[in-house]
Amino acid sequence: MPDHYSFLRDVYFFRDLSDEQVKAVEHLCKEDHFDRGDVIFRENAPAERFFIVLEGMVEVWKDYASPVPDLLGVHGKGHLFGEMALIDDLPRSATVVAKTNTIVLYLFREEFDRVLRENPAVALSILRSLSAIVRKSNESFVVDLRRRNEELEKAYRELQAAQGELLRAERLSTLGKMSSMILHDIRNPISILRGFGEMIQLVSDDPEKVSQYAASSVKEADRLNRLANELLDYSRGEIRLDVRVTPVGDVIDLAVDSLEERFQRRGVSVTVRNEVPVPVLLDADRMGRVLTNLCDNARKAMSKGDHLTVVARMEGEYVVFQVSDTGRGMEPDVVAHIFEPFYSSSPDGGTGLGMVIVKSVVEAHRGTIAVESVPGKGTTVTVRIPSKA
Secondary structure (H helix, E strand, C coil): CCHHHHHHCHHHHHCCHHHHHHHHHHHHCCEEECCCCCCCCCCCCCCEEEEEEEHHHHEECCCCCCCEEEEEEECCCCCCEEEEHHCCCCCCCCCEEECHHHHHHHHHHHHHHHHHCCHHHHHHHHHHHHHHHHHHHHHHHHHHHHHHHHHHHHHHHHHHHHHHHHHHHHHHHHHHHHHHHHHHHHHHHHHHHHHHHHHHHCCCCCHHHHHHHHHHHHHHHHHHHHHHHHHHHHCCCCCCCCCEEEEEHHHHHHHHHHHHHHHHHHHHHEEEECCCCCEEEHHHHHHHHHHHHHHHHHCCCCCCCCEEEEEEEEEEEEEEEEEEECCCCCCCHHHHCCCCCCCEEECCCCCHHHHHHHHHHHCCCCEEEEEEECCCEEEEEEEEEEEEE
């Protein structure tokens, strides 16, 4: 075995020992070699040997096999490791890996115990060594923790910047989509209004025609007004009700009459049944817009020969409005999205805000809304609100 006396003499662990004691330790030491990356011992393994680094470097890891291991320390030439488990007679508390090609000296447990019994000065050196190891491990842990905190702060700043850019892009996308839908819906009634205006100019000497075209112009103006109200309600984000005692028939007539001409043009028949005999408390204008939106959605889903049914009835303390059509119906994935802003599956277009506003008005009345639809058979929307809102 090579002469390791001079090496051991300079190891801080043995500085307080006499030459004879160091030589006795040297006589007990054995040599071992590890390649870079070799595991010298693993966490929770039985403790059988105590090591001194003769050449190279070793790393001490906690939770080495986990996805996020912690580096507790790095030991180089002249450093000891593995003595703690021998002292407290417990399994290894960490994993030690060769950082480079490494040569170590080691003592078996029995020999290590004999050195401690025969050399009290070694015990004192062990206490000092353990104190130094704890200090160095703490320093290494703090450095590693500081590094990780800096990485987390950097990642957080980058995430904030990316999130800000994403929100900006989303806002622009939403604004573009919203503008496109609004312009599409606004252009139709504007074009119709212009057409009726030109026709009134052409038949200015025919009072009957003038009256007819003027009435149609008013309906298109009302349509524009409903669109403006939808946008205002959505932008405010809160529905403020003007609740009054209102006959339910007036609310239904407001919706059905405003769409009568459109139903006729599409060849759709309409049945209205009002089974609520007494006035109720609600916001007539907003509930009228709810039914108007529901009836207009039904109209868009129907074709010639289809039928729309609007029913109002009492169920206990609730007024129930039910709008049913025999149109093309909706797939489940469409139903799942109908209350999302700017979502529209109708080929006739729309702002995609109608059902959002409907739901908001119903909930402002402390009511509920349910949608049942069968592809190819039609859709039924049921609105329930307290009769004494």
